[in-house]
Amino acid sequence: MNNTLIEVKYLQATDKRGARLKAFDADNNSATVPFPYECSGRVAYRKAALEFMRKHWKLNIKYDMVEGRLANGNYVFTNAAHIGCYLNSEVI
Numbered sequence: 001m002n003n004t005l006i007e008v009k010y011l012q013a014t015d016k017r018g019a020r021l022k023a024f025d026a027d028n029n030s031a032t033v034p035f036p037y038e039c040s041g042r043v044a045y046r047k048a049a050l051e052f053m054r055k056h057w058k059l060n061i062k063y064d065m066v067e068g069r070l071a072n073g074n075y076v077f078t079n080a081a082h083i084g085c086y087l088n089s090e091v092i
Helices: 041-056 080-089
Strands: 006-011 020-024 030-034 065-069 075-079
Touching: 006 041, 020 041, 030 041, 041 065, 041 075
Parallel strands: none
Antiparallel strands: 006 020, 006 075, 020 030, 065 075
16 A cells, blocks of 8 residues: 655646646656536545546555645645554554
């Protein structure tokens, strides 16, 4: 199971593309999705993080996420199931 933090940032619209959300990790893996206007606030960012997980992580993992917000306005996500593994084995 992957223990990577996923950061999601807002990309402004340009002349050629609409607004987007880019989810990425420290290894330069990324997934970019059109901004989901049907969602509000953190839910939109969560949708981008889920797309990143589907693209780069195993498909059969349950994606229970924990999240936080950075001072720059970006959100960060990780898989809560992975944190539970650490807590259960006391490797904190």
